[in-house]
Amino acid sequence: QVQLQESGPGLVKPSQTLSLTCTVSGASIRIGGYYWSWVRQLPGKGLEWIGKMYYTGATYYNPALESRVTITVDTSQNQFSLNLRSVTAADTAVYYCARPAFSKKDVFEIWGQGTVVTVSS
Amino acid sequence: EIVLSQSPGTLSLSLGEGATLSCRASQSVSSNYLAWYQQKPGQAPRLLIFGASSRATGIPDRFSGSGSGTDFSLTISRLEPEDFAVYYCQQYAQLPLTFGGGTKVEIK
Numbered sequence: 001q002v003q004l005q006e007s008g009p010g011l012v013k014p015s016q017t018l019s020l021t022c023t024v025s026g027a028s029i030r031i032g033g034y035y036w037s038w039v040r041q042l043p044g045k046g047l048e049w050i051g052k053m054y055y056t057g058a059t060y061y062n063p064a065l066e067s068r069v070t071i072t073v074d075t076s077q078n079q080f081s082l083n084l085r086s087v088t089a090a091d092t093a094v095y096y097c098a099r100p101a102f103s104k105k106d107v108f109e110i111w112g113q114g115t116v117v118t119v120s121s
Numbered sequence: 122e123i124v125l126s127q128s129p130g131t132l133s134l135s136l137g138e139g140a141t142l143s144c145r146a147s148q149s150v151s152s153n154y155l156a157w158y159q160q161k162p163g164q165a166p167r168l169l170i171f172g173a174s175s176r177a178t179g180i181p182d183r184f185s186g187s188g189s190g191t192d193f194s195l196t197i198s199r200l201e202p203e204d205f206a207v208y209y210c211q212q213y214a215q216l217p218l219t220f221g222g223g224t225k226v227e228i229k
Contacts, residue, residue: 037218047166047209049218062217063122096165101177106213107156109177111165 002026004097004112012091012119018084022097022112029078030055033103038071038082040093041114048093052106053080087119123148123212125221133229140197142224144210149190154214157186157195160223161206169208170195200226 008020022036029036038050051061053071061069070083084091094114101109124147134140144155153173158166168177170186173193183198197204205228210221 046222047211047220049220060216064217098165101168101171105154105171106218107154107168107171107211108158108166109168114165 002099002110004099004110006095006097006112006115008115008117010116010118012087012117013121014088014119015086018082018087018091018095018117018119020082020095020097020115020117021079022081024078024080024099029073029080030075034100035060035106036073036080037098037100037106037108039096039098039108039111041096042090042093050082050084050095089119091117092119093117122217123150123215123219125210125212125219127208127210127221127224129224130222131225131227133227134200135229136202137199140200140204140226142195142197142208142226144188144193144195144221146191146193146212150193150212151214153189153193154212155186155188155193156211156213157184158209158211159204159206160209166209197226 003025005023012018035052037052051071053059059071068085073080096114097112098108099110101107126145128143155173157170160166174186185196187194207223207225209223
């Protein structure tokens with residue numbers, strides 16, 4: 001059974017970098033055809049896709065965040081990470097990592113439990 | 122970017138009633154790459170429907186999806202207590218992936 005678990009600081013100061021890690025268990029992050037994504041949910045609002053990565057290191061980002069986002073992979077640890085730079089209060093959200101149900105189709109069947117990140121001084 | 126608009130914002134219904142939720146896209150969603158999710162407070166979204174009309178594993182048959190092009194619907198035939206939640210549509214036809222703003226189904 002594939003499980004995802006987000007981890008990282010729950011509080012980040014404005015202008016600093018938000019760093020989160022998603023640990024994958026029950027499957028290899030190197031599985032062919034599957035891109036691994038980050039999605040966030042702003043307080044009381046809907047869902048926003050941040051970006052995705054393939055185990056080779058290939059990445060795609062949401063243009064709205066692209067200038068501040070980096071997603072990286074550590075295949076030896078079966079983890080992938082999110083870095084969001086120059087954060088403001090508007091980046092306060094629940095951050096999820098997610099895996100698609102199918103190869104090459106970004107329909108999210110498996111989600112982490114989510115981690116709350118607050119941006120505040 | 123494909124913008125998804127969901128309506129209504131809130132649906133107030135009684136147990137056993139049927140519900141129809143709408144998702145309209147700003148441009149055609151190719152190959153009907155449209156999914157629906159259910160989210161309850163404090164939980165991650167749960168995949169219900171993909172490909173506009175295919176139920177995900179373990180999803181009861183009272184949930185059905187339909188539509189094509191720019192207009193899609195999620196129907197819940199008879200509301201059970203566990204169905205009261207927020208529902209989101211998502212397109213995966215092109216990047217960036219986008220979600221609708223959600224429809225809340227609440228108990229009347």
